[in-house]
Amino acid sequence: MSQFAAGTFTPAPGRGKLPKMLLTHAKVEASLTLRHGEQTLLTLLIPLALLVGLSLLNILPTGDIGALSRVDWVTPRILALAVMSSAFTGQAIALGFDRRYGVLKRLSATALPRWLLVAGRLAAALVVVALQAVVLSVVAAFLGWTPSGGGIAAAVVLLVAGTLAFGSLGVLLGGSLRAEAVLALANIVWFVLLLAGGILLAPSALPSGVAVVVELLPSGALAEGLRAALVDGSFAWGPIGVLLGWAVVAGGLASKTTRLT
Numbered sequence: 001m002s003q004f005a006a007g008t009f010t011p012a013p014g015r016g017k018l019p020k021m022l023l024t025h026a027k028v029e030a031s032l033t034l035r036h037g038e039q040t041l042l043t044l045l046i047p048l049a050l051l052v053g054l055s056l057l058n059i060l061p062t063g064d065i066g067a068l069s070r071v072d073w074v075t076p077r078i079l080a081l082a083v084m085s086s087a088f089t090g091q092a093i094a095l096g097f098d099r100r101y102g103v104l105k106r107l108s109a110t111a112l113p114r115w116l117l118v119a120g121r122l123a124a125a126l127v128v129v130a131l132q133a134v135v136l137s138v139v140a141a142f143l144g145w146t147p148s149g150g151g152i153a154a155a156v157v158l159l160v161a162g163t164l165a166f167g168s169l170g171v172l173l174g175g176s177l178r179a180e181a182v183l184a185l186a187n188i189v190w191f192v193l194l195l196a197g198g199i200l201l202a203p204s205a206l207p208s209g210v211a212v213v214v215e216l217l218p219s220g221a222l223a224e225g226l227r228a229a230l231v232d233g234s235f236a237w238g239p240i241g242v243l244l245g246w247a248v249v250a251g252g253l254a255s256k257t258t259r260l261t
Contacts, residue, residue, distance in 0.1 A: 015111035016111065018116065021111070021112060021116060021120075022116055022119055022120055022123065023123075025112065025116065025117070025120030025121075025123075025124075026120045026121075026123035026124045026127070027124075028124075029094075029120055029121055029123075029124035030123075030124040030127040030128060032094070033086070033090060033094065033124060033128055034128065034131075036094075039086075039090050039093075039094070042085050042086075042089060042090055043082065043085045043086035043090050043128060043132060044082070044132055044135065046081075046085065047078050047079075047081050047082040047085060047132070047136060048135070048136065048139060050074075050078055050081065051071075051074060051075065051078045051136060051139060051140060051143075052139065052143070054070065054074045054078075055070050055071040055074050055075075055140070055143045055144075056070075056143070058070075068231065069144060071140055071143045071144050071145045072145060072146065072147075072230075072231060073227075073231075074140075075136070075137075075140040075145050075147070075230065076155075076223065076226035076227045076229070076230045076231065077199050077200065077223045077226070077227070078136060078140075079132075079133060079136060079137075079155075079159065079226055080162065080199055080219065080222040080223040080226055081194060081199050082129065082132040082133070082136060083129055083132075083159060083162045083163055083166055083222060084162075084166050084190065084193060084194075084199075084218075084219055084222075085190065086125055086128045086129055086132060086163075087122075087125040087128075087129060087162070087163045087165075087166035087167040087170055088166035088167070088169050088170040088173075088186070088189070088190070089170065089186045089187065089189075089190045090125075090128075090170070091121055091125055091166075091167055091170030091171060091174060092169075092170040092171070092173040092174035092182050092186040093174065093179075093182060093183055093186055094174065095121065095170070095171055095174030095175055095182075095258075096173075096174040096175075096177065096178070096179040096181075096182030096183065096186075097179045097182075097183075098174075099174070099175070099179065099259060099260065099261060100178070100179040102261070104117070104258075104259075104260040104261070105260050105261050107260075114255055114256075114258055115255040117258065118168070118171050118251060118254050118255050118258065121167060121170075121171055122163070122164060122167040122168065122171070122251075125163050125166075125167040125170075126160065126163050126167075129159060129163045130159075133159060147230040147231075148229070148230055148231060148232065148233030149233070150233035151228070151229035151230050151231075151232065151233040151234065151235070152229075152230075153235075154225075154228075154229035154234070154235040154236065155226055155229040155230050157235075157240060158222060158225040158226055158229060158236070158239065158240060158243070159226075161222075161240050161243035161244055161247065162218065162221075162222040162225075162243050164243070164244070164247035164251070165218045165222075165243040165244070165246035165247040165250065166218055166222075167247075168246070168247050168249075168250035168251035168254055169218070169246065169250045170186070171250075171251075171254040171258060172250045172253055172254040172257065172258075173185065173186060174186075175254055175257060175258030175259055176257050176258070176259060193217065193219040194219075196214070197214060197217050197219035197220055198214040198215065198217060198219050198220025198221075198223045198224060199219055199220075199223050202223075202224070202227075203215050203220055203224065215238075215239075215242070216242055218242065218243055218246045221238075221239035221240075221242035221243050222239065222243060224236065224239055225238075225239030225240060225243070
């Protein structure tokens with residue numbers, strides 16, 4: 001006589017639940033990013049070094065800072081840089097080489113849909129950004145940073161919106177070009193946005209026509225939004241709208257154009 005009821009071991013093939021698939025994929029992507037030495041250097045150590053250096057050394061344009069302390073002026077912009085580093089550059093390079101080594105081709109044999117591949121990477125980027133924000137904020141506090149308490153909630157919203165925007169752009173880039181091209185282009189874009197995209201140079205320090213363009217870039221919108229939140233304590237709806245616009249457009253394109261090989 002059988003010890004088990006009939007049908008106990010009947011195969012039941014089918015796709016897993018989407019929330020569980022998303023959580024599993026995000027956990028794998030986040031753990032791979034955090035264990036990668038080069039990614040850690042790009043996403044945390046470089047922003048950390050810039051935070052400490054720009055806060056302690058008198059190399060910033062004093063007219064742009066005004067009455068603020070250097071660390072109060074620098075910290076929101078370094079947080080924006082950290083988001084750009086991890087969500088855009090890191091994601092683009094990682095995805096480009098995943099395609100090169102056949103990782104996405106193997107994932108295509110599973111029930112993981114393409115849109116969930118994008119969503120999982122964005123969720124992983126949110127985890128990494130959260131860790132970055134905590135570390136950078138603690139170091140900035142030791143350096144004398146005093147953020148506006150009323151702008152913390154707005155800063156969190158901006159960090160999430162910025163991660164979605166830059167993450168979508170990173171997946172769009174990494175999912176459409178060859179790995180070598182992604183590596184070169186992602187780093188070039190990182191340097192250009194760092195120097196001329198509203199992070200180290202505020203739009204107010206640029207010519208009026210250029211300033212308008214910079215404020216519409218995700219880097220400029222995020223940096224200015226974080227400045228308004230953490231320095232002025234205000235909720236900047238304009239930058240949030242810009243970031244969400246980039247996220248929707250780039251995310252939609254990425255979910256359709258990401259190549260598996």
